Amino acid sequence: MSGHPRVSPHEPDWAALRARFPLLARQVHGKPLVYFDSANTSQKPDAVIAAVDDFYRRHNANVSRAVHQLGNEATEAYEGARTKLARFINARRDEIVLTSGTTFAINLVAYSWAQPRLKPGDVILLTRMEHHANIVPWQLVAARCGARIEVVELLPDGTLDPEMLHEKLTGAVKLFALTHTSNVLGTVNPVRDICREARRRGIVTLVDGSQAVPHRAVDVAAIGCDFYAFTGHKLCGPTGTGALWARREHLEAMPPFLGGGEMIKEVRFEGTVYNDPPHRFEAGTPNIAGFAGLGAAVDFLEGVGMQAIHAREAQLLAHLTGELDHIDGLRLFGRAPDKAAVVSFAIDGVHSHDLATLLDLEGVAVRSGQHCAHPLLQWLGVGTTCRASLAFYNTHEEIDAFIAALRKVRALLA
Template sequence: MDTAIDTGIDWAQVRADFPLLTRQVHGKPLVYFDSANTGQKPECVIDATNDFYRRHNANVSRAVHALGSEATDAYEGARSKLARFFNVRSDELILCSGTTFAINLVAYSWALPRLQPGDVILISRMEHHANIVPWQLVAQRTGATIKVAELLPDGALDLNALYAQMTADVKLLALTHVSNVLGTVNPVTYICKEARKRGIVTVIDGSQAAPHMPVDIAAIGCDFYAVTGHKMSGPTGTGVLWAKREHIQAMPPFLGGGEMIKEVRFEGTVFNEGPHKFEAGTPNIAGFVGLGAAVDYLSSLGMAHIEAREQALLAHLTDALHSIDGLHIYGRAPRKAAVVSFAIDGVHSHDLATLLDLEGIAVRSGQHCAHPLLQWLGVGTTCRASLAFYNTHAEIDAFVAALHKVRKLLV
């Protein structure tokens, strides 16, 4: 059941590439259903990071010796791989620690110098805190206001209401590509097209999209697109911000220090060109070498194949959960990623997740850094099972069997 006939990919062999998945937890085989939190790493990513520290470790762009050149080539090579992966130019990709940093960079370097009292920042109800809090801080300092685009009962974005809210005072729209709670896949290409017609700058949070489906940033047509590396099988502390060339040229640096300069005098500083002016200090070089390896790995499988695999797993999981009495799934949009948030009547999600952990099953419980969304759903917390291509149908069956078992203990 875990060999895809359409693609010819042996998913069991793919799973064997991930060493952590062979672990046991509390004496039980690990079932890792928390990939929306962080993705597991294939052997090639671990090896690439290890090889950098063992054989090439040096700082980038600061030495003419062999190790310095090798480190720079590897670091910039990762930028080039990411550019090809997302169909953009490498000189439009800012390497950073992840989506949180990327959105803050846009907030402080693009929005803060430009927004004024009366301007509006439009965000959606389903945003992660990383795409809410930075805009609140900017609004407080500029006098701009925040407006919220609401959802339909199934968890899809209310597009008609959203377009009606795109009024002349809206200067920026910040929107997630895929909800980390509901799994809703937003039609960002169409939304960005409507925003462009109105002169609205768009910031897309791609954290939950990049690991699970093909992402062609050029085709989306946004102004900014942010990605977190550790969710797409890369190391932690890595990510990218893509920005239109015109924004990169116009935006002032966010952080000052080494590497982001051409010349420093006490009278003033001349900043570096392109993305490098936003990359102050020593970066996570080994991490980006690992992220480059992750991009190679994902590309070898094909993101369309990964998406199809995960959609098959999602269909199985959703159908199987219907056998659990009193279980409610939050998020049933027509198009969604392999994320299932749920609650069981009379059971606290933390208790449920704790007992599932004793069965070797890792799910996340809580508010998932999306407090306003949980308030809208009318629940304090949920459990979230988030799948990836390395999961199996057998794991889904084991998960549902464990749910039946622990529900009897809690209800």
């Protein structure tokens, strides 16, 4: 590509922000690292690493179980993360359940909300593009209560089929669980419009926001869903963190998912009085240091600005897509008009694992495989793909290096 887009004086200093991510400065196999796997897990800025380090060095104690200073500081860090996450997605803090990630959050809804309510003949509606974490829990619950799974299929560009979607929103559907952004296609679903139509029909909605929250401003009040789940480690935060947002009326009506400490008010052998939400769903000692780091990640991202991040990644995506379209024999999956910076592709006659392995030797990290989306890849008619996923800390120069490495590797495998 001849020349890269100039940075506006009003834009963040992307080079300075990138320098805040220590891992991005390392080399792999003697080559500068090009990290194109942020849809899998994001890299962490220095502020997040420092927050976790500071917690263990200066504040380490358990939450809500001590009146001493360290206990108060630990609780402040943990509850502070809840407050920051609520602000980040425009929610009430007492509607934020802190979890280990999206998978736990969806299972919480499946077993605490869905299983007690669903009955034979009820329908759980999903889409073809769901991650396994938004498929398997519903299959397990459906098998236990006699409900059935139905699926909204896709159009060739990777968007939801609107006619089928309209037809599937029937009175039998009690829950519609869908992703905000596909981790394979990059498709950004119109969740606000979908949730509005579902709500008119009395259908409860759950949105998997794992691939959306790190890359665009998310307002759960505007979306109008009933549940929204997301993961911290894709949000520049530590692994083992995440959250479930849920309408207060749902949380108050849901029984505990796990039993143990912290989720109770009083325990007697004759019976237990459970805590109020959200603490009712936070049994045991949480990942306190992780949430201290996640709070720092939210501060960092808000400092950059989610609109700026979204615009930056759109520029990078346009550059990457344009370059990939000029590589002979390469098929790109997902051409939605509204698309995140996720590009899945295959090269004719080349296995994705071989391609990713050789790219790694050139210092380029991409994901290969089925991306926890077997039903989607079956629909695409491929066994595996390579996936290059970008974040705001990537650069146009990295895209050029990736394309050069891809051409070199393709020539070796031809």
